[in-house]
Amino acid sequence: MKVGIFGGSFDPIHNGHIRLAQYVLKHSDLDEVWLMVSPLNPLKPQGYVASDSERLDMASIAVKDIPGIKVSDFEFSLPIPSYTYNTLRHLKETYPDIDFRLIVGGDNWAHFDRWRNPQEILDEFGVIVYPRPGEEIKTPENSRLVIDNSSLIILKDAPEMPVSSTQLRQLVGTHGPCVRMPVLAGLIPEKVLDYIQYYNIYTKATQHQG
Numbered sequence: 001m002k003v004g005i006f007g008g009s010f011d012p013i014h015n016g017h018i019r020l021a022q023y024v025l026k027h028s029d030l031d032e033v034w035l036m037v038s039p040l041n042p043l044k045p046q047g048y049v050a051s052d053s054e055r056l057d058m059a060s061i062a063v064k065d066i067p068g069i070k071v072s073d074f075e076f077s078l079p080i081p082s083y084t085y086n087t088l089r090h091l092k093e094t095y096p097d098i099d100f101r102l103i104v105g106g107d108n109w110a111h112f113d114r115w116r117n118p119q120e121i122l123d124e125f126g127v128i129v130y131p132r133p134g135e136e137i138k139t140p141e142n143s144r145l146v147i148d149n150s151s152l153i154i155l156k157d158a159p160e161m162p163v164s165s166t167q168l169r170q171l172v173g174t175h176g177p178c179v180r181m182p183v184l185a186g187l188i189p190e191k192v193l194d195y196i197q198y199y200n201i202y203t204k205a206t207q208h209q210g
Contacts, residue, residue: 001097001098002030002099002101003032003098003101004024004025004033004034004100004102005033005087005088006033006035006103009037009048009165010035010037010058011055011169012050012058012202013055013165014168015186015188015189017035018062018069020158021033021035023158024155024158027155027157028153030101032069035069035070035072036074036075036087037073039076041081052073054199059071061195062189083115084115084116085121089124092125101126101127102126103128103130104128106131106135106138107135110138110139111140112127112140113140113143113144113145118145122147123146129153132160133161162187163187168187168188
């Protein structure tokens with residue numbers, strides 16, 4: 001079994017995340033894609049707006065009925081900060097029968113040689129790269145990475161995310177509890193919007209910050 005690890009804060013998850021995960025699943029040899037929700041790092045003064053449990057809940061709600069896409073809280077049990085290589089290594093130890101691949105955006109791939117243990121990630125797991133809006137996928141320059149066809153897949157035609165989670169938080173926070181505004185139509189799954197509105201997540205955060 002082959003599983004792609006798509007990590008992020010998902011604060012909140014949106015349809016761009018979901019469409020991208022579905023595209024990667026369809027256009028690769030993966031059997032599943034796991035959305036790896038990143039835990040809050042208590043050592044960083046600027047953390048996520050929604051809590052770990054809220055972001056996990058929203059992601060789970062969003063993909064509940066989507067075949068092949070799952071949500072994982074695996075990193076919640078690892079020491080913080082959990083570097084990507086450590087996460088992948090622990091995943092392999094926990095699920096020895098699964099072959100894992102890392103899914104990253106072109107912006108991260110451009111600086112991948114600066115990550116911790118980048119060559120080990122390529123050699124032991126492999127990387128799938130998708131484009132970021134308005135950016136060409138570029139291989140890290142002046143790096144010593146050894147890259148072969150078996151360790152790297154570049155999906156140049158993958159759908160680009162039309163909006164960021166940061167923009168969505170600002171929209172929801174600015175418009176208060178009326179999160180079902182036309183501008184959000186098609187950007188966030190309806191059930192996730194219901195969850196955001198019920199718990200008043202981003203509006204509450206904006207009021208507190210103001």
